[in-house]
Amino acid sequence: MTCTADGAVADRQPRHDDRSECRGAPASRGGRGRRAGLTLVTVLLAVLLGAAGCGGDGGSSPSAGPTLAATEGADGVQVFAVTGLPSMKFSASQLVAKPGRIRVDFSVAAGSPPHNFVIPTIPDATTKIVSAGEKQSITFAVTKPGDYQVVCTLHPNMTATLKIT
Numbered sequence: 418m419t420c421t422a423d424g425a426v427a428d429r430q431p432r433h434d435d436r437s438e439c440r441g442a443p444a445s446r447g448g449r450g451r452r453a454g455l456t457l458v459t460v461l462l463a464v465l466l467g468a469a470g471c472g473g474d475g476g477s478s479p480s481a482g483p484t485l486a487a488t489e490g491a492d493g494v495q496v497f498a499v500t501g502l503p504s505m506k507f508s509a510s511q512l513v514a515k516p517g518r519i520r521v522d523f524s525v526a527a528g529s530p531p532h533n534f535v536i537p538t539i540p541d542a543t544t545k546i547v548s549a550g551e552k553q554s555i556t557f558a559v560t561k562p563g564d565y566q567v568v569c570t571l572h573p574n575m576t577a578t579l580k581i582t
C-alpha cells in the first residue's frame with residue numbers, strides 16, 4: 418500500500434527508484450547469494466589446506482620416525498645431517514650406513530632446548546651440548562654391522578638408531 422502511495426505522491430522521483438523501494442526482495446536475495454558463495458569458498462579452502470597438511474609424512478615406514486640414508490662425501494665419508502628438534506626428538510629415528518667412516522652434522526633447531534648426539538658404545542661419537550641455532554660435526558669409524566643406539570643425554574626419551582648394514 419505504501420509503495421503505491423509514495424509512487425503516486427512523489428512525482429519528482431525517477432521510476433526506477435520507486436521500484437527498488439517497493440520491492441526489497443531482489444536486493445536482499447543478492448546479498449544472501451554472495452554470502453553463501455563466500456562460505457562455499459571458505460569451506461573449499463579449508464578442505465584443500467587440510468589435505469595439504471596431511472601429506473608431509475614422507476615414507477610409509479612402520480618405525481617411529483623417518484629413516485635417513487647416509488650421503489657419501491667425496492672422501493668416502495658417509496654423511497648424515499641430523500637436527501635436534503623442539504619436540505625432544507631427533508629429525509631421523511634411524512640412520513642407515515655401511516661400515517666405514519661416518520660424519521654426523523648435528524644441529525639444533527631454533528626455538529629448541531639444547532640437545533646432544535651421543536652413541537654410548539662408540540666413544541668418538543659424542544657431541545657437546547648444542548644450543549638452539551648451533552651445530553657441531555663429529556666423525557667416527559664403525560667396523561661392525563649392527564644397531565647402535567643414539568641418545569641425547571639430556572632427554573631420556575630422545576633416541577635414534579644407527580644401523581650399520
Ligand SMILES: [Cu+2]
Binds near residue numbers: 531
Ligand atoms: Cu635432547
